[in-house]
Amino acid sequence: MAAMHPFLELIRQRTSVESFDTRPVDEETIRALVEDAACAPSSFNIQHWRFVAVREEADRNRLCRAAFGQEQVRIAPVTFIVLGDLQGLDKLPRINREAVEIGALPQGKASAWERMAAEIYADPQLARDEVLRSASLASMTLMLAAEARGLASGALSGFDAGRVCADFDIEERYLPVMLIAVGYPADVERKQQPRLGVDEILNFDRGRRF
Amino acid sequence: MAAMHPFLELIRQRTSVESFDTRPVDEETIRALVEDAACAPSSFNIQHWRFVAVREEADRNRLCRAAFGQEQVRIAPVTFIVLGDLQGLDKLPRINREAVEIGALPQGKASAWERMAAEIYADPQLARDEVLRSASLASMTLMLAAEARGLASGALSGFDAGRVCADFDIEERYLPVMLIAVGYPADVERKQQPRLGVDEILNFDRGRRF
Numbered sequence: 001m002a003a004m005h006p007f008l009e010l011i012r013q014r015t016s017v018e019s020f021d022t023r024p025v026d027e028e029t030i031r032a033l034v035e036d037a038a039c040a041p042s043s044f045n046i047q048h049w050r051f052v053a054v055r056e057e058a059d060r061n062r063l064c065r066a067a068f069g070q071e072q073v074r075i076a077p078v079t080f081i082v083l084g085d086l087q088g089l090d091k092l093p094r095i096n097r098e099a100v101e102i103g104a105l106p107q108g109k110a111s112a113w114e115r116m117a118a119e120i121y122a123d124p125q126l127a128r129d130e131v132l133r134s135a136s137l138a139s140m141t142l143m144l145a146a147e148a149r150g151l152a153s154g155a156l157s158g159f160d161a162g163r164v165c166a167d168f169d170i171e172e173r174y175l176p177v178m179l180i181a182v183g184y185p186a187d188v189e190r191k192q193q194p195r196l197g198v199d200e201i202l203n204f205d206r207g208r209r210f
Numbered sequence: 211m212a213a214m215h216p217f218l219e220l221i222r223q224r225t226s227v228e229s230f231d232t233r234p235v236d237e238e239t240i241r242a243l244v245e246d247a248a249c250a251p252s253s254f255n256i257q258h259w260r261f262v263a264v265r266e267e268a269d270r271n272r273l274c275r276a277a278f279g280q281e282q283v284r285i286a287p288v289t290f291i292v293l294g295d296l297q298g299l300d301k302l303p304r305i306n307r308e309a310v311e312i313g314a315l316p317q318g319k320a321s322a323w324e325r326m327a328a329e330i331y332a333d334p335q336l337a338r339d340e341v342l343r344s345a346s347l348a349s350m351t352l353m354l355a356a357e358a359r360g361l362a363s364g365a366l367s368g369f370d371a372g373r374v375c376a377d378f379d380i381e382e383r384y385l386p387v388m389l390i391a392v393g394y395p396a397d398v399e400r401k402q403q404p405r406l407g408v409d410e411i412l413n414f415d416r417g418r419r420f
Binding site: 005006007008010011012014016027030031034035036038039040041043045047049050051052053054055056059081083085091095098099102103104105116120128129130132133136137139140141143144145147148149155157158165168169170171174177178191192193194195196198200201202203204205206207208210 | 215216217218220221222224226237240241244245246248249250251253255257259260261262263264265266269291293295301305308309312313314315326330338339340342343344346347349350351353354355357358359365367368375378379380381384387388401402403404405406408410411412413414415416417418420
């Protein structure tokens with residue numbers, strides 16, 4: 001039997017942590033994590049994800065308050081506010097131009113994508129759904145990349161989105177999707193929470209009997 | 211400089227594919243992929259994700275029609291309908307009981323989680339947001355796990371959710387979040403779509419100037 005791919009170990013090793021070492025995460029590493037995250041796929045390759053890296057102590061305290069006092073946001077040397085751009089479509093013509101130029105996308109398909117995307121995302125609920133999806137795909141990639149780079153992470157979806165936007169000058173077009181606290185792991189035991197058995201979450205052929 | 215972790219190569223190698231080899235994906239591999247996907251984190255560890263693995267030819271054709279004729283769903287030996295359980299909270303007491311038993315969660319925290327989750331997810335928009343988030347985190351993990359297992363994948367968010375539910379006996383409590391076509395890669399060149407530069411998607415400290 002072939003050895004397990006290191007990725008399959010990585011996902012089993014990752015846990016959501018609440019404590020971090022005090023060692024800072026440098027700017028180069030923060031940029032690398034965002035580049036990693038952006039390898040995720042997105043609808044029509046719109047890449048709705050945007051990131052605000054919060055590092056200053058005063059900002060971490062403010063973010064912690066907006067996250068109902070969840071301490072990992074105050075303790076972590078950096079927390080990413082992961083946003084979804086509800087008007088991400090604006091950048092699609094430029095993204096597609098580059099894709100056509102490098103031969104990754106035929107011109108006809110690029111035009112069709114722009115037409116279809118404009119039609120679909122005219123519906124505000126579908127637009128909101130899509131930024132949640134895309135930003136979450138990037139968030140998962142970021143958390144795993146952190147793990148691969150020797151860091152640890154803890155994601156939070158429980159926070160006051162309005163207050164986060166007000167406190168961090170985030171325009172209305174950006175929906176806060178998740179906070180991800182990142183830092184070097186503290187020297188504490190990490191235990192993954194238990195998971196439902198595969199038979200409780202997987203059906204073949206039809207959706208009945210979950 | 212340390213060698214790049216294989217995960218960081220994996221995310222750069224992955225592309226969304228539309229063609230697959232005809233080789234089937236066996237049941238054991240399908241189950242393994244779902245177990246991998248379930249390593250993702252979720253809000254309060256509710257694990258809102260559910261999966262329907264569609265393999266039969268007639269079903270693949272029906273799913274392809276519900277996905278507006280996107281061919282990868284017909285061609286792939288298996289497509290996962292990734293669902294989010296809007297009533298996923300139901301399983302939380304049992305999940306927590308196990309977590310407390312194995313020492314992964316203190317009893318006090320378990321009770322607090324159940325109270326908080328019930329309060330938050332009484333809001334239907336927040337409940338919908340959360341299943342999109344959690345199911346997307348699992349979806350990203352599944353796509354990367356597929357890559358690590360020598361498979362390829364293509365995710366789709368453009369489909370008629372009502373029709374998917376009707377055709378595959380999916381109850382109303384489950385929100386279809388994504389379709390993920392999976393199979394062995396066809397022998398064609400794979401080119402990742404271009405990505406926005408890191409400076410276009412990352413800000414430090416504040417949200418302005420994206």
